[in-house]
Amino acid sequence: MNMIELIKKSRSVRRFDASVPVTRDTLIGLIDAARFAPTGANKQPLRFLPVSEKAACDKLFPMLHWAMALPEWKGPEPNERPAAYIVILADTEIVPEQRVAMDVGIAAQTIALTAASIDLGCCMLGAFKKEDLTQCLQLPDTLIPELVLAIGKKGENIRLVDARKGNDLRYYRDEMDNHCVPKRTLDELVYDHRFI
Ligand SMILES: Cc1cc2nc3c(=O)[nH]c(=O)nc-3n(C[C@H](O)[C@H](O)[C@H](O)COP(=O)(O)O)c2cc1C
Known part of the structure; x- marks a missing residue:
């Protein structure tokens, strides 16, 4: 792994x-x-x-x-x-x-x-x-x-799920009783900024 x-x-x-x-x-x-x-x-x-x-x-x-x-x-x-x-x-x-x-x-x-x-x-x-x-x-x-x-x-069972911007980040259990953990997407995490 x-x-x-x-x-x-x-x-x-x-x-x-x-x-x-x-x-x-x-x-x-x-x-x-x-x-x-x-x-x-x-x-x-x-x-x-x-x-x-x-x-x-x-x-x-x-x-x-x-x-x-x-x-x-x-x-x-x-x-x-x-x-x-x-x-x-x-x-x-x-x-x-x-x-x-x-x-x-x-x-x-x-x-x-x-x-x-x-x-x-x-x-x-x-x-x-x-x-x-x-x-x-x-x-x-x-x-x-x-x-x-x-x-x-x-x-x-634990599932990682993509969190859409502005969506709830609270973890939850789905209908199959999987524990689901929303994670912010890479797009949202990467903060591109120019140095002056
Ligand atoms: C510093 C720290 C403290 C935490 N304390 C608790 C806690 O007291 N009870 C609990 O159920 N989970 C606790 N958690 C687990 C978080 O809720 C969990 O990391 C979050 O929901 C994301 O899930 P993941 O760890 O599977 O990514 C804690 C996590 C961290 C990093």
């Missing part, structure tokens, strides 16, 4: 096959990929918390907010839940929290692409109960949870 195919394959998966476990070793492999990602000034301020045990996954799940654009959907059913997670933490002793967002994004996409390359689905979740998670993990004040990555075997 070439790079563009892998990028297209790497979608936000929200319905998984919960019967397929994801081992801690697999999560460690994904974290190892993020280890080599670029970070501002090479400070490497992120820490990655692997969660693969069922009991821990069950504690984390209620802290997550799924699919804001699908308010009628209550989130993944028990048999659709992710088998594992990676929580990305910012070590604010290394970099102030307001400066880690780009590093978090790059690390998250590195993990998502690596997961797709081994046939695992991933969803980045920025909407979660931060205080509950901090408390539940008994994190020190200096470690801030930034993003949760849900990981597991993909259990839904």
